[in-house]
Amino acid sequence: MLATVVARLVQMAFVMFGISVLVFLIFFATPGSDPAARIAGRNASPETVEQIRHDFGFDRPLPVQYVVMMKRLFVTRDLTSFVNRGQKVIPEVLDAIPATLSLVGGAAVLWVLGSLAVGVAAAALRDTAVDRGLMILSLIGISAPVFWLGEVANLLSQSRYHDTWLFSWVPGLGYVPLSESVSGWFKALVIPWITLAVLYIGIYGRVLRANLIEAYSEDYIRTARAKGLSPTRIMLRHALRTSLLPFITMFGLDFGALVGGAALLTEVVFGINGIGRLTFHALQNLDLPVILATVIYASFFVVAANALVDVLYAVIDPRVRA
Amino acid sequence: MSPLLDVRHLRVTFTTDGGPVTAVHDVSFAVQPGEVLAVVGESGSGKSVSLLSVLGLVDRRRTVVEGEATFRGEPILGLSERALRRIRGRDIALISQDPMTALTPVHRIGDQIAEQIRAHERVSRHAARDRTVALLRDVNIPMPERAVDRYPHELSGGMRQRAVIAMALSCNPALLVADEPTTALDTTVQAQVLDMLRRLSAQHGSSVVLITHDMGVVAEMATRVAVMYAGRIVETGTVAELFDDPWHPYTWGLLDSIPPLTGPRPRRLPSIAGMPPPPGRTEPGCPFAPRCRAAMPICRLPPPEQVAGGHRALCVLDAPTRAALRPPRVAA
Ligand SMILES: Nc1ncnc2c1ncn2[C@@H]1O[C@H](COP(=O)(O)OP(=O)(O)O)[C@@H](O)[C@H]1O
Numbered sequence: 001m002l003a004t005v006v007a008r009l010v011q012m013a014f015v016m017f018g019i020s021v022l023v024f025l026i027f028f029a030t031p032g033s034d035p036a037a038r039i040a041g042r043n044a045s046p047e048t049v050e051q052i053r054h055d056f057g058f059d060r061p062l063p064v065q066y067v068v069m070m071k072r073l074f075v076t077r078d079l080t081s082f083v084n085r086g087q088k089v090i091p092e093v094l095d096a097i098p099a100t101l102s103l104v105g106g107a108a109v110l111w112v113l114g115s116l117a118v119g120v121a122a123a124a125l126r127d128t129a130v131d132r133g134l135m136i137l138s139l140i141g142i143s144a145p146v147f148w149l150g151e152v153a154n155l156l157s158q159s160r161y162h163d164t165w166l167f168s169w170v171p172g173l174g175y176v177p178l179s180e181s182v183s184g185w186f187k188a189l190v191i192p193w194i195t196l197a198v199l200y201i202g203i204y205g206r207v208l209r210a211n212l213i214e215a216y217s218e219d220y221i222r223t224a225r226a227k228g229l230s231p232t233r234i235m236l237r238h239a240l241r242t243s244l245l246p247f248i249t250m251f252g253l254d255f256g257a258l259v260g261g262a263a264l265l266t267e268v269v270f271g272i273n274g275i276g277r278l279t280f281h282a283l284q285n286l287d288l289p290v291i292l293a294t295v296i297y298a299s300f301f302v303v304a305a306n307a308l309v310d311v312l313y314a315v316i317d318p319r320v321r322a
Numbered sequence: 323m324s325p326l327l328d329v330r331h332l333r334v335t336f337t338t339d340g341g342p343v344t345a346v347h348d349v350s351f352a353v354q355p356g357e358v359l360a361v362v363g364e365s366g367s368g369k370s371v372s373l374l375s376v377l378g379l380v381d382r383r384r385t386v387v388e389g390e391a392t393f394r395g396e397p398i399l400g401l402s403e404r405a406l407r408r409i410r411g412r413d414i415a416l417i418s419q420d421p422m423t424a425l426t427p428v429h430r431i432g433d434q435i436a437e438q439i440r441a442h443e444r445v446s447r448h449a450a451r452d453r454t455v456a457l458l459r460d461v462n463i464p465m466p467e468r469a470v471d472r473y474p475h476e477l478s479g480g481m482r483q484r485a486v487i488a489m490a491l492s493c494n495p496a497l498l499v500a501d502e503p504t505t506a507l508d509t510t511v512q513a514q515v516l517d518m519l520r521r522l523s524a525q526h527g528s529s530v531v532l533i534t535h536d537m538g539v540v541a542e543m544a545t546r547v548a549v550m551y552a553g554r555i556v557e558t559g560t561v562a563e564l565f566d567d568p569w570h571p572y573t574w575g576l577l578d579s580i581p582p583l584t585g586p587r588p589r590r591l592p593s594i595a596g597m598p599p600p601p602g603r604t605e606p607g608c609p610f611a612p613r614c615r616a617a618m619p620i621c622r623l624p625p626p627e628q629v630a631g632g633h634r635a636l637c638v639l640d641a642p643t644r645a646a647l648r649p650p651r652v653a654a
Pocket residue numbers: 336337338343345363364365366367368369370371372381601
């Protein structure tokens with residue numbers, strides 16, 4: 001078990017290194033494009049470009065350039081964005097991380113619990129009205145675009161019914177840091193959490209139902225029934241436990257992607273300054289240092305989430321541990 | 323002596339996409355305390371369905387189970403799931419065919435056995451574990467103290483089937499339903515597992531319904547036999563009756579396919595030519611007639627039941643005709 005964890009961590013470090021090299025090469029060593037000019041921005045003077053070329057070491061060999069870049073990114077943390085007039089990149093990213101983590105983390109709790117409830121209830125009550133109702137609801141949840149859902153939520157809670165008892169507690173749009181006020185953080189995020197979670201509750205609930213129904217046709221479920229176990233115990237200990245693997249795989253991928261910036265639409269709709277928005281603006285302005293920082297940050301979460309999935313696999317399924 | 327399990331006129335119909343399919347037609351059998359009843363027949367003849375439907379282990383929403391069945395004199399068909407749960411595992415235990423898939427892959431075998439004990443008896447975790455170790459020792463699993471903590475995939479097929487048998491015996495069931503318990507195992511392991519099953523069921527005082535397609539296993543294990551074909555019991559009687567004087571041509575075919583105990587094994591055992599009818603068949607006549615070497619025009623009518631004591635068969639052939647077609651084997 002411990003060996004699995006250590007092996008995964010080492011592997012993860014290698015993958016991260018590989019990604020940073022790849023990203024660096026794509027942005028700074030693409031033949032025919034001058035990274036110094038791109039960092040300097042569209043209307044920079046030739047002097048600025050020369051200055052940047054020297055600062056970043058673009059006049060030196062590639063490995064040196066890579067080391068200089070990584071040093072400025074992780075050690076001195078003084079990588080600056082010229083597009084944004086010399087703003088430091090790292091603090092900007094560090095500011096965005098808690099907002100995105102809060103948004104995605106809370107939504108993940110909701111969607112895991114919600115889809116477990118939907119999947120288990122639908123499978124247990126298979127072919128009944130409850131099952132059909134839940135499946136239709138999840139299909140609706142999957143089909144509703146998150147920006148539309150968010151706008152409707154805003155319309156109801158921010159303006160239309162803001163003065164009724166139902167929504168009078170809803171604060172204005174934007175993120176409230178947890179360190180500032182726990183209740184403020186919570187209130188600011190509840191509606192974004194639900195909005196972001198709806199899609200995933202729909203997808204995960206349907207996938208889980210399908211996996212559970214498949215599990216119920218397995219011999220070991222008949223064994224469990226022949227043992228005289230209660231339906232609840234059969235569901236939770238025998239069917240659900242063996243149906244969780246695909247669920248966890250999906251969770252790892254989705255969570256990593258969302259934390260890495262894929263929650264962009266939700267962030268925009270609810271005015272949360274997270275990684276998604278930061279990346280989006282950087283891309284619009286071709287702000288290379290920020291893009292570099294956010295891509296590496298995002299890849300870290302994708303890789304970390306996948307490593308976590310592998311560890312969870314080993315926890316859940318003894319056959320993987322071998 | 324009143325039978326432990328008495329099944330009468332059992333009929334099982336599945337709802338399928340192609341309409342209702344009757345897999346078991348008017349099946350009656352009884353299991354006496356302490357006996358081993360073998361249910362034998364080709365694959366697909368309805369052996370498993372007959373027993374599983376009595377235990378309520380078929381999909382209730384897609385299956386119609388008709389007829390009567392009593393266990394210890396009390397009706398068992400149509401009991402609520404809750405009431406059946408108290409019987410399953412405690413009074414009637416099931417050993418299924420494939421040990422590779424019968425255990426939940428993610429739990430230790432000891433936990434899976436203890437779970438059954440604790441579902442039926444108020445015993446501590448610790449006591450249940452001790453009993454599990456003892457059970458594993460009884461089924462000859464080496465180092466049972468260690469084996470309790472093994473996962474199914476860490477054991478061989480034979481060892482897993484032993485664990486399944488230990489689990490089935492864990493609450494001293496009055497009746498053990500063993501559905502082809504050795505079909506998936508190597509021949510050498512088969513004999514050991516059957517031996518053990520016979521010894522332990524006797525020791526626990528359990529009656530056994532042994533489902534098999536192997537007449538050799540029947541001869542080894544059973545006291546009585548029910549031969550199934552196309553969802554019907556076509557012949558039933560004691561092992562001696564069926565082996566010495568089989569009435570139904572289908573039984574002849576099954577008996578002829580037993581490999582000889584001594585001498586060289588023939589290259590190909592004689593097998594019954596043809597295929598069993600599809601489960602949706604509706605003609606009223608004898609379902610075996612198309613494959614029967616003694617078929618006559620009258621076989622297109624429903625076959626009469628012939629009875630002599632406990633020996634019954636669904637076939638028109640009378641004793642002289644049978645004797646002419648198949649001289650009785652002299653008991654060796
Ligand atoms: N759930 C089901 N739905 C439809 N048909 C079934 C179902 N289960 C079994 N059958 C059919 O019932 C017949 C008897 O099956 P079974 O009792 O498993 O045979 P066996 O004698 O090999 O144990 C087969 O023709 C099988 O196809």
